[in-house]
Amino acid sequence: MASRQRRGAAVAAAFVSAALVLTGCGNGDGDDKADNPASTTRTVKADNGTIQVPADPQRVVTIGNTGLPFVDMGGKPVGVTKVRDSELGLLPADQRATFEKATNLGDEVDLEKLAGLKPDLILVQIPDAEFKEIETKLGSVAPTVFWGLDTEWKALADGLAAAGNVTEALGRQKAEYDGHITKVKQQYSAVVASTKFVNVDRYASSDPGTFVIADIGCVEIAQDDLGLNFPKAADGADPLAYTALPFEQLAGLAKYDVITYPVDAAGKPTTTFAPVVETNTWKALPAATSGRAIGVFCPGNNSYGAVNRYLDSLDRALASLPAGK
Known part of the structure; x- marks a missing residue:
């Protein structure tokens, strides 16, 4: 999943009636302090200010990009916005069950x-302009904590953990993450220092016979x-991953x-990428013939749990490399 390709959440056009306003569930900057004593609330800082939660x-209701990371940290939302089936398919079984148990608020x-779920907290990451359109209405339903796509x-993990308790x-996931980073840097220090890597991919939307040099995502x-020394776009330029390359250019990967x-x-190669490894050009690459x-x-x-699974896979892949160049 590309970290620079964040999804937003569209806004339903229907007007929300005054009946949706729930007493004592504002963003914490009004006159509701008596209903939210300090002993049962705390404040968190986000892109929409300091919020009492x-x-x-x-x-908890999650909107946009907050759903999967919150579930990844053990959160159990009562409502979520829709994610692609391909994303759900990558979740561990227990996380997928948690996500699917929540009420799906759709695209x-x-x-x-949402208001009918009677949430006591709403977590949001969508484009700023979309949030501005619904900020007041969300805040009338429950304390709302928002982060922009940047x-x-x-x-984001720190913010979600603090707001969602x-x-x-998160602490356990960070410790595991730090352990992975330390191990790879120490165990493969020579590889890290001297190896020219390249990361290649295909997307479900890719034209037939094309691939990309991917510098986004994991x-x-x-x-x-x-x-690790992977090629990436120059500062200010579009990611390399945005440029489709014909299979004929696979031969150029020989320099890595x-x-x-x-x-x-x-x-196994993903279904989308499988056509690449089936080409004679790929099979003839020095990297392919030498393991x-x-x-x-x-x-x-976009969350520590998912990144830890990636790092574990990368660790095993690096361990499989033959000695020497």
């Missing part, structure tokens, strides 16, 4: 349906946090020492 929220945010995934789970973790490509949880074309599973790069 329940100390232990029980009925559009049906505010009347919020980096680690900062899942900081203990590979950003390998680049930024591990220091190691090729990484997408596989599913079972370690240096390695598949890596990327279940997502």
Whole structure:
């Protein structure tokens, strides 16, 4: 999943009647303090300011990009906006069950349906302009905490954990993440220092006979946090992943020492990428003939749990590399 390709949540056009306003459930900056004593509430900071939220929220609704990360940290939302089936298919079984148990608010945010869930907290990450259209209405239903699409995934995890009271789970995930990073840097220090990598991919929307050199998604973790040498776009330029390349240009990958490509949880090339590995050009690449074309599973790069699964797969892939160049 591309971290620079964030999805938004559209807004239902229907007007929300005054009956949807729930007493004592504002954003914490009005006259509702008597209904929310300090002993049962706390404040969190987000892109929409300092918000007073329940100390232990029980009925959380997630909108936009907040759903999967919140569930990843053990959250159990009562309402979610729709995500693609391909994303749900990458979740562990227990997380998928939790997500599917929540009321699906659809591609559009049906505010009347949302209010009927009687949430005590709403978590949102959508485009700023879309949030502005519904900010007041959401705030009349329950305390609403918003992050814009520019919020980096680690900062979003911190914010979600603080607002949704899942900081203990986040702490465990961060410790696991730190362990992965330390192990890879230490165990594969020579590989990190001397190897020219390239990450290739295909999308479901790719034209037949094309692939991309991908510098977005999980590979950003390998680049930024591990220091692996992958090609990436110049500052200010569009990602390399936005340019489709014909299969004929697969031969140009011969200049790289190691090729990484997408596989599913079972370690097989993804259905979308399979046409690439079936070409004679791919099979003839030095990396492919020497065991240096390695598949890596990327279940997502927007939460610690998903990134930890990616790092575990990358660790095993690096361990499979033959000695020497």
